[in-house]
Amino acid sequence: MRIAITSTGKDLSSDMDLRFGRAEYFIVVDPESMEYEVVENRQNLNLPQGAGIQAGKTIVDNHVDVLITGNLGPNAFKVLKNAGIRIMIGTEGSIRDVILKYKNGELKSFQGPSVEGHWV
Numbered sequence: 469m470r471i472a473i474t475s476t477g478k479d480l481s482s483d484m485d486l487r488f489g490r491a492e493y494f495i496v497v498d499p500e501s502m503e504y505e506v507v508e509n510r511q512n513l514n515l516p517q518g519a520g521i522q523a524g525k526t527i528v529d530n531h532v533d534v535l536i537t538g539n540l541g542p543n544a545f546k547v548l549k550n551a552g553i554r555i556m557i558g559t560e561g562s563i564r565d566v567i568l569k570y571k572n573g574e575l576k577s578f579q580g581p582s583v584e585g586h587w588v
Contacts, residue, residue: 475492
């Protein structure tokens with residue numbers, strides 16, 4: 469199981485980033501072992517449009533099973549859903565706290581985007 473969480477930093481004590489397409493990092497965690505890797509998303513930070521789609525492709529390319537983020541637009545949602553990635557949105561806290569919430573069953577899957585396109 470690989471869980472990606474949008475992050476403001478490079479470790480488990482970093483805060484979850486509420487943005488998806490323009491999050492600076494994705495922390496990809498094995499929730500059982502808590503081993504993780506950092507995937508940079510800097511290539512998408514300054515795109516005038518399409519950041520969510522490109523970030524979605526990055527998540528797919530990293531073989532993620534679950535994405536946890538604060539908000540997700542319609543185009544990114546489509547990319548992730550088509551790849552079979554389970555999407556959880558609407559929480560916050562440190563990456564470690566978010567993983568604990570996931571493991572405790574406190575997060576819910578979402579079946580649609582949480583914001584309109586071009587949300588910052």
